[in-house]
Amino acid sequence: MSTQSTVKVVTTHVLSEMKLRGEKISMLTAYDYSMARIVDAAGIDVILVGDSASNVMAGNETTLPITLDQMIYHGASVVRGVKRALVVVDMPFGSYQGNSKEALSSAIRIMKETAADAVKLEGGIEIVESIKRILSAGIPVMGHLGLTPQSIHKFGTYTVRAKEEAEAQKLIEDARLLEEAGCFALVLEKIPAVLAEKVSRELTIPTIGIGAGGSTDGQVLVIHDMLGINKEFSPRFLRRYADLYTIMTEAVGHYIDDVKNRDFPNEKEQY
Numbered sequence: 117m118s119t120q121s122t123v124k125v126v127t128t129h130v131l132s133e134m135k136l137r138g139e140k141i142s143m144l145t146a147y148d149y150s151m152a153r154i155v156d157a158a159g160i161d162v163i164l165v166g167d168s169a170s171n172v173m174a175g176n177e178t179t180l181p182i183t184l185d186q187m188i189y190h191g192a193s194v195v196r197g198v199k200r201a202l203v204v205v206d207m208p209f210g211s212y213q214g215n216s217k218e219a220l221s222s223a224i225r226i227m228k229e230t231a232a233d234a235v236k237l238e239g240g241i242e243i244v245e246s247i248k249r250i251l252s253a254g255i256p257v258m259g260h261l262g263l264t265p266q267s268i269h270k271f272g273t274y275t276v277r278a279k280e281e282a283e284a285q286k287l288i289e290d291a292r293l294l295e296e297a298g299c300f301a302l303v304l305e306k307i308p309a310v311l312a313e314k315v316s317r318e319l320t321i322p323t324i325g326i327g328a329g330g331s332t333d334g335q336v337l338v339i340h341d342m343l344g345i346n347k348e349f350s351p352r353f354l355r356r357y358a359d360l361y362t363i364m365t366e367a368v369g370h371y372i373d374d375v376k377n378r379d380f381p382n383e384k385e386q387y
C-alpha cells in the first residue's frame with residue numbers, strides 16, 4: 117500500500133502546500149485510459165501525459181515526431197481514466213516554439229480537447245514569452261529544464277546536463293525566470309543532484325526530478341520504464357518496480373500453448 121495523502125483531488129495549490137509541509141510529490145507518465153485508471157487508483161499525485169509517448173507508444177527514436185493531435189488523443193484518453201490526480205499534458209515539439217500566439221492556441225486546444233489540468237513546456241528564457249501568454253489565459257504551466265529531449269539535436273546526446281558551471285548558472289537563472297513568470301512546478305531532468313538541490317531550495321514552487329537526485333520536491337518516471345515493460349532502457353537513475361516484460365511474455369506464451377493444444381477455450385469458456 118502506498119503512503120498517500122488524504123487529498124481528494126490534487127490541484128496545483130495542493131502541490132504547493134505539499135512543498136511547504138515537506139511532503140514529496142509522486143508523478144508518473146500515462147498515455148491511455150486503462151493505465152491512467154490504475155495509476156490514479158494507486159494514489160499518484162500527478163500524471164504526466166508525456167511526449168515520451170512518441171518513444172514508448174509509437175516506437176520513435178525521439179520525442180520530436182509526435183503531433184499536437186496525437187498528444188490531444190493521449191491526453192483525452194488519460195483524463196477519462198482519472199478521478200484524483202492532476203493531469204499535465206506535454207506540449208509537443210513545434211507547437212509552441214514559433215511564437216507566443218501559436219503557443220497559446222496550442223495550449224488552448226490541449227485544455228479544450230483533453231480537459232487536462234495543465235500543460236508542460238521545455239526550455240527557459242527562449243520560451244518565457246510563450247509561457248507568460250499561456251499563463252495569461254489562465255492555463256497552469258509546468259516548466260522543464262536540464263535534459264530537454266525536444267532539443268536532442270542541439271545536445272547531440274542524452275547524457276547529464278549542466279555539469280559545467282556556465283550551463284548550471286544558466287539553469288539556475290532559467291529556473292528563477294520560470295518561477296517569476298508563474299509556472300506552478302518545474303521538472304528537472306538529468307542534472308547533478310547538488311544542482312537540483314540548490315534549485316529546489318531556492319524556488320518556492322515544487323521541483324520534480326528525474327535523474328536529479330533525492331532533494332527535489334517530487335520524482336517522476338516513465339511508466340513503461342519503471343514497470344519493466346522496456347528492457348533496453350537502463351539509465352542509472354531508473355528503479356524498476358516490476359518486470360512486466362517477462363510477466364507479459366510468459367502470459368502470451370502460455371495463451372499460445374493453450375490455443376495450439378486445444379486447451380483454450382474449455383467447456384466453461386464457451387456458450
Ligand code: KIV
Nearest residue numbers: 145166167168303336
Ligand atoms: O515526456 C516525458 O515523459 C517527460 C518526463 C521524462 C519528465 O517529459
